[in-house]
Amino acid sequence: METKVAVVTGGNKGIGFEIVKGLCQKFNGTVFLTARNEERGLQAVKKLEELDLHPVFHQLDITSEESLQTFATHISSNYSGIDVLVNNAGLLDFDKSVSTYEESKKLIDTNFMSLLRISKILYPLLKDDARIINLSSDWGLLSNIRKQIWLDTLVKDNLTVDEITDFVNDFLQAAKNGKNAFVSFAGHYGDYKVSKVAMSALTFVQQRQFNELGKNISINCVHPGFVKSDMTNGMGDFTPERGARAPLYLALEAPQSLKGTFVWHDCHQVNWDD
Numbered sequence: 451m452e453t454k455v456a457v458v459t460g461g462n463k464g465i466g467f468e469i470v471k472g473l474c475q476k477f478n479g480t481v482f483l484t485a486r487n488e489e490r491g492l493q494a495v496k497k498l499e500e501l502d503l504h505p506v507f508h509q510l511d512i513t514s515e516e517s518l519q520t521f522a523t524h525i526s527s528n529y530s531g532i533d534v535l536v537n538n539a540g541l542l543d544f545d546k547s548v549s550t551y552e553e554s555k556k557l558i559d560t561n562f563m564s565l566l567r568i569s570k571i572l573y574p575l576l577k578d579d580a581r582i583i584n585l586s587s588d589w590g591l592l593s594n595i596r597k598q599i600w601l602d603t604l605v606k607d608n609l610t611v612d613e614i615t616d617f618v619n620d621f622l623q624a625a626k627n628g629k630n631a632f633v634s635f636a637g638h639y640g641d642y643k644v645s646k647v648a649m650s651a652l653t654f655v656q657q658r659q660f661n662e663l664g665k666n667i668s669i670n671c672v673h674p675g676f677v678k679s680d681m682t683n684g685m686g687d688f689t690p691e692r693g694a695r696a697p698l699y700l701a702l703e704a705p706q707s708l709k710g711t712f713v714w715h716d717c718h719q720v721n722w723d724d
Contacts, residue, residue, distance in 0.1 A: 452530045454479025456701065457572075459512055460539030461485055461505070462494040465585065465674055468694035469536055469701070470494070474503035476702050479533065484510035484521065486539075512539050512564040518571040531577040534701045537565060538585045540645075547638035554625040554632075554641035558618050561645035565652055566611070582669040583700045584653050586712070590646030590671060592723040595636050604651050605723050614651045618644055650712060650722055657710030668709040672696045675715035688715070 456473050460466040462485035473481045483498075483505040485491035495507045508524060511517040525532060541560045543549065549557065565584070576582070595601055600617050603609070621644040624631040636643040653671040660667040677693035692715075699717045700708070712722040 454533045455482065455525065455529045455531065456480070456534035456536070457482045457484060457525075457532055458536040458538055459484050459510060459568075462487065462490045464690045465677055465693045465697070466536075466538040467494055467497075468690045469538060469697050470505050471498060471501070471503060471691075472694055472698040473534070473701065474498060474505055476698075477534065480529070481505040482508055484508050486511040512568060513560055515567055515571065518567055522571050522575060525572075525575055532572065532575045532580055533577055534581050534583070535568075535572065535576065536583045536585070536697060536701060537568060538697075539564070540585065542639070542642050548629050548632055549625065549641050551622065551626040555622055557641045558622065558645045558648075561642070562618055562648045562652070565649060566615075569656065576667055579666045579706060580668075581701055581704075581706075582656075582667065583697050584649050584669065584671040585697060586649050586653075586671040586673055587642075587646045588673050589639065589643040590650045590673065590712070590722075591720075592647060592650070594643040595647055597635055604647070609651060609655055611652065611655055614648050614655065617651075618648050653712075654710050654722070661709075666706060668704075668706055670700050670704075670708060670711050670713055672700060672713040673715055673720075 456477050456479060458466055458470050461470040461483035470481055470483045483491060483495055488509045491507045495505055498505055508521055510521050541557045592601065592604060603613060621635050624635045632640050650671050653669050657669050674693035674696055675688040677688045677690055696713055696715050696717050700713060711719045714720050
């Protein structure tokens with residue numbers, strides 16, 4: 451009998467850690483806790499083992515194609531594929547509402563461009579009824595964008611991945627042009643907002659692509675709520691455990707027919723472009 455596989459990126463703390471915990475409790479298979487920092491990842495595994503939960507650690511840096519390829523090779527050599535993929539790893543400097551170009555570039559590379567790397571390297575390992583969950587934010591709603599051309603472009607039925615990439619590159623050019631251009635594009639924390647809006651748009655495009663290929667893969671993005679974490683300097687309305695509720699619903703309980711949607715922290719669907 452094939453062993454099912456679930457993978458969580460950035461699983462060593464916060465929401466990611468709680469998602470790993472929930473999967474270990476309810477997912478009938480192997481749960482991979484991945485993290486860029488091996489020491490922190492192994493410490494997280496030890497915490498879960500003390501609760502009699504047994505995830506498998508694998509080092510994974512989603513900004514590195516080499517690291518992703520090493521992980522992909524491990525999966526393909528030992529398992530029949532991936533059943534659940536939770537794209538949780540991400541960056542946000544909560545202390546800095548207007549970032550420099552270099553800071554913005556790093557954030558967008560982690561939060562969005564890494565999804566393209568993951569698509570290239572890990573998606574070929576997805577089983578035909580796999581589930582992908584992208585951890586977004588209420589800042590991933592289209593209304594966070596202020597530039598009309600992108601408000602019009604990102605809702606097109608035939609939107610392409612290249613156009614989404616053009617969108618993030620247009621923002622990076624604004625960031626290069628200084629604070630006023632940065633803020634006029636998407637307001638304060640604009641780099642994070644752009645990265646999450648791009649994630650949302652990519653979710654919908656990739657679902658369309660899976661459908662066109664006749665695959666029963668579901669991909670959804672989810673706003674886990676304003677969660678207290680290192681990323682938010684301990685501010686927030688929800689605990690990480692509460693923030694993991696909707697992602698775990700999508701990973702374990704939602705009907706496979708729920709596809710290409712934006713899901714709120716209470717597990718109901720919302721219109722991304724309202």
